[in-house]
Amino acid sequence: MDVEAEIKEQLTGHFGVDEEQVRPEATLAELGMDSLAFMELLVILEQRAGVAVAEHLSDINPSTTLAETVSRLETVLAAAHGATRTAAGHGTGKAPTGAPAREARGGRLGGAP
Structure with a gap:
């Protein structure tokens, strides 16, 4: 998602902010x-x-700039998508969270000999 473009679209389309103000x-x-x-x-x-983002942006207030808001949202979304990929086992070289790791020798679970 292009956060900046999406926010601009919502501000002008949904909230009626003049495009020149954005x-x-x-x-x-x-x-x-x-x-x-x-x-x-x-x-x-x-x-x-x-992705739920509101709980991570409680410090944003009326004096926060649009650039700061976009940056914070991008960071939160990137972290959330990274956590989702990691939890699913994508790109980590590890088994998904909760999946049993098998020992290299004999394929045993839990490291039992």
């Missing part, structure tokens, strides 16, 4: 985003990304 240095307050509107934006982004 600049990286603009604060959420300058964009007319109070805490309720910001939570609504997060719900929309969570639905699109399939």
